[in-house]
Amino acid sequence: MRVRSIGLWALAMTPVVFLATSPVAWAQTSTAAPITAKIDGKYGYWLPPDLSQHGSQIDNLITILHWFMAALFVGWAIFLVRCLIRYRARPGHAACYDLIKARPAKAVEVAVVIVEIVLLAGFSIPAWAKVKNDLPTEADTIRVRVVAEQFAWNFHYPGKDGIFGRTGPQHVNPATNAVGIDLSDEHAGDDVQTKEFHVPSDKPVICEISSKDVIHSFSIPVLRVKQDAIPGMRIPVWFRMKPGSEGNYEVACAQLCGNNHYNMKALMVIETPEKFAAWLTKAGEKEIFED
């Protein structure tokens, strides 16, 4: 009986051993360009610097909310500690069976509900609506398509004609054409794709976020921008920078996307219009080859 069960166990383990030694393609390498530039901004233990024009709505709401939360917590905590001291069991002290009046508790409840409604309807919903609906309409808005992949950010600029060239998965070449631009398209000739995100400091920017493989999330903390990059979808996100925002910043990935999720960052350079134009020309000189 014992020999038989050992034998069965060995038999069962054979496929395990076989498969344990078979190669598995589960490690994917990063294609992100390493960042050597010094990053600007003072980062501490609370909100990062805010270089955007819409960010103050978000920051103010966060601040008000935390004061509200602190007020509630301190109120509750004072009541709790008072009860723990005043009603601790000791000789001669008994509990009181009768119910206490509900009125003060109800007043607090109603106040809490009113504050929440004000924060929701008066602050959060309008802020969200602005972020979602108020896309810049100026003619000189910078448009960029942000295409996420494991594990890099690709930035696709439409070039002088302002029209994005057609893209398709069949045109993707990881080394030279990560975005998959179809070079036969007439509008694709002036398109630029880069791994660095440059924008001029004086124009609004609309980014169309998508992904080639898995869900990523385009996050720029200093601009209060976050948008999931979902394959099969192209979702717009916009921002306007405050004057004097020039500097180097980081784009992060905010949705688990695999092994190198932690290292999926891109350099964002907010620069003067002249520097931006020069950079874009230089980046456009790198040729894209179909393989």
Add this chain to the structure above:
Amino acid sequence: MAAHDHHTHDGHQTHGHGHPELGFWRKYVFSTDHKIIGVQYAITSLTFLFFGFCLVMLMRWQLAFPGKPVPLIGGLFGETMMPGGVMLPEFYNSLGAMHGTIMVFLGVVPLLVGAFGNYVMPLQIGAPDMAFPKLNMMSYWVYFVGGIVMLTGFFVPGGAANSGWTSYAPLSVVSQVSRNMWFTGQTIWLLGMVFLITSSLLGSVNFIVTIIQLRAKGLEFFRLPFFVWAQFVTAFLLLLAFPPLEAAAVLQLMDRVAGTSFFMPTGLVVSGQQGHWTGGGSPLLWQHLFWFLAHPEVYVLILPGMGIVSEVIANNTRKPLWGYRVLVYSLVFLGFMSFIVWAHHMFMTGMGTRMAAFFATTTMIISVPSVVILTALLLSLHGSCIRFNVPMLFALAFLPMFAIGGLTGLPLGLPAPDIHLHDTYYVIGHFHYVVVPGSIFAIFAGIYHWYPKVTGRKLNEFLGKLHFWGSVVGANLVFMPMFFVGMAGVSRRLYDQTVYQHGANVQTLTQISSFAAWFFGLSQIPFIINFFASIRAGKKVSDNPWEATTLEWATPTPPPHGNFPVIPVVYRGPYEYSVPGASRDYVPQNVTA
């Protein structure tokens, strides 16, 4: 099973079943007795809880000292996962995904519902057992098998699942490509989930029928202990919310092993190669199906804990809970609302204004019954006589800790602040406050409170207080810094946050969390010692050492098969403490006037 030693266990006189004495295996292993099943759930889930915690203690080294070899035990994990004692990012992701999965599905819920619910609920309603004892046994063994299946993920090539406990597609479908997709951790995770969900569904049906049908005479719904109400609502949440996820898990399994495209959109290019899926699917569909369960699931994580805390508070304040009816109505309303808030986990998926406004509104509404329940429990302390024993210490600590957890949900539940805070450490701080110094403290309170009923002995007070203070200090030091780390913009699930400037500047806070986590781990040692040693060496106590009013204390200790020598009749509510004119400061439910 020391709690049911042969010399104290006498099956025959206590019930009229008339069946022959069962052998060891039928009595203690494949038992249909809810108490044995409850103890089985407790031991299994406490083991998984400990294992899941060990996973995160390992992760916290990498977080605190990125790229440095783990001291002492670094060499134990092999060169594929931790070459030179330094964990690879894929192993870090596996640890993270499995930590979440194990804690939620193998640890906390089986403990709260399977262990406490199974053991205590039938006793509290005066029933001889659950309505379907064989189904009860099946739900435990399906859970056990599901747990083993989950653990085997660590031993297959590529390691355990590594796409988060949320398993978002397409990552979870393209992750861990292998010659045989069935033999990968990510696939095994899906198979494990099918077992675990099935177990919960079987159990929830049992709980609902038992509470409706097997209450003792005189035990009307509004005389039920709040713990039973909490288990009742929780059972509905499990029953109604889990099926979509079970179906979704099968769909994702098909995407992985059969090349279907339920969640795979057209035109994927993975690692430079075009994907073999025909496409047409939607990654967002998985998110909706997942979160439709997972939001009610978080209420499953907290409601039984609130039930336990309520029992301990009522007992140790020596007065009725404040606002019993308000508590019950809030509980039911909370359960109902929990089904219509799920997409607050999805605000960043490209949601428009109308959808976001709807889910933000329902999320704000659901905060109201939570606040009401917390306030009612706080008000229960007013005018009371507080006994500071170890269960009460944990129950009291639950209150402000759950308050912090709940309050920090507010900025996350509003879409605008969520732009900054989504998928950052702020979220991790928020939900861990609710689950660790929330649910787990409630679990500890329950263990200290009901241990004397199961074993006939009390847990040691000194070790209990050591456990308590270490846990309170430890838990707060682990999770409070995370709010600041998240506010600084640091994303979740990062193998190394110092890669970013904003992450590097708050690395000190992350290190504090790590040291605190190891301190929290050490603080559990007095508890583990206490738990096992007190079975033999704990102070022997009577059937009702806490002088409690609810029916579980009216049984012999430990309760025999069939529970009550005479089925009780209930004459009053569950918390008749300090009744004016009574001879003692408590009147049990089953005692006539």
